[in-house]
Amino acid sequence: MVSQSLWYVAPERAELRTEVLGPLADDAVQVRSLFGALSRGTESLVYRGLVPETEYTRMRAPFMDGTFPFPVKYGYSNVGRIEQGPPSLIGQLVFALMPHQTLYQAKADSVCLIPSELKPERAVLAANMETALNAVWDAAPGPGDRVVVVGGGVIGCLVAFLCAHLPGAEVTLVDTNSERATVAHALGAQFSLPTSAPVDSDVVIHCSGTASGLATALMCAGDEATVLELSWYGSASVSVPLGGAFHSRQIRLQSSQVGHISASRRPRWNYHRRLSAALEMLNDPRLDVLLTPAIEFNNLPSRLPEILGQQSDSLCCLIRYP
Secondary structure, three states: OOEEEEEEEEEEEEEEEEEEOOOOOEEEEEEEEEEEOOOOOHHHHHHHHOOOOOHHOOOOOOOOOEEOOOOOHHHOEEOOOOOOOOEOOEEEEEEEEOOOOOEEEEEEEHHHEEOOOOHHHHHHHHHHHHHHHHHHHHOOOOOOOEEEEEEHHHHHHHHHHHHOOOOOEEEEEEOOOOHHHHHHEEEEEEEEEEOOOOEEEEEEOOOOOOOHHHHHHHHHHHHHHEEEEEEOOOOOOOOOOOOOOOOOOOEEEEEEOOOOOOOOOOOOHHHHHHHHHHHOOOOOOOHHHHHHHOEHHHHHHHHHHHHHHOOOOEEEEEEEOO
C-alpha cells in the first residue's frame, strides 16, 4: 500500500513524498484519511524553521517523522475511516494525532472513535479543542466570572466557546481583526478591539502569540487575577510589561501547554479520555464558523505560503484528501 505525505523540507518549503506501508500488525489499524487541518500557530513555526533547538524533543508531534528543523513530516489532525484491522472497527470514523498523509497504520488504541452524530469535517478541531479544554482547566474560570480571551485564532475562539457555557459568565473575545466579532457572537461571546477591552477581569487567557496581545491581557486583568499564557513563541523573544502596577496588583502570569494534562485533572484523566471529551464537545454546529473551505491535499505545497503567511487571517484550514 502506498501513502503520500506532506514534508517540511526547508524554511518555507514543503513537498509531497511517497512511502510504502508494510504488512499490518495484529494490534494495528489501517486508516484512509478523509479530512485534516493545519495548525496555523505551531505549523507556521515549523514551516519557517523556528522551533528552538532546546524544544526539538518536546515539540515532536506524536507520530512525526524526521528531525527538527528539517526535513519533518509534521501535523496532528487527521480524520479517517478504518479500512483494515479488527472486524468490529472496519468502516469506523476515527480521529488521530497524525501528520498530513493519505493513508496510515497505527496501533488501534492510538486512534479515537468519532461519535456517530459528529460531522467528520468538524472533528478535525479535536486537537485544538483538547488544547482549549486543558487551558480552561488551568485557568479555572467560574460561573459569573468576567473572562477575557485575547487572540481570536482557533484556540482563542474555542476557549471563548467553552467559557461561554459557564452560567452567568461574561466572556469577551479580544482581537485586532474586527471581523472576528461575527465569530465571537456565533460562539456565544462578546467581542472587543484591544483599545476597548474590558478591565478588572477575573480571568484572562492570552492566545494571540504577540507581545502586544500579552500586554493587552495584562491590562485586562483585575487585581490578583490570573493571566494564562497559552501562546507559544518558538525561538522568538517576547517583551513583557512587568513594570507599573504589575507587582502591586499581584497579577499571576501562568503558562499552559497541552502536552501536560492540567494538574487539577492529572490524577484521574489520561490523554485518551481528554481527547474523547474534546470530540464530544465538538458536537455543536456553531463551531462550523471556524472552518475554512477545504483545500485539496495535493495542492498543499503550493498553498502553504498563503495559508501560513503572516497576513493570513483564516481560522481552521480544512484539508480534503483524495
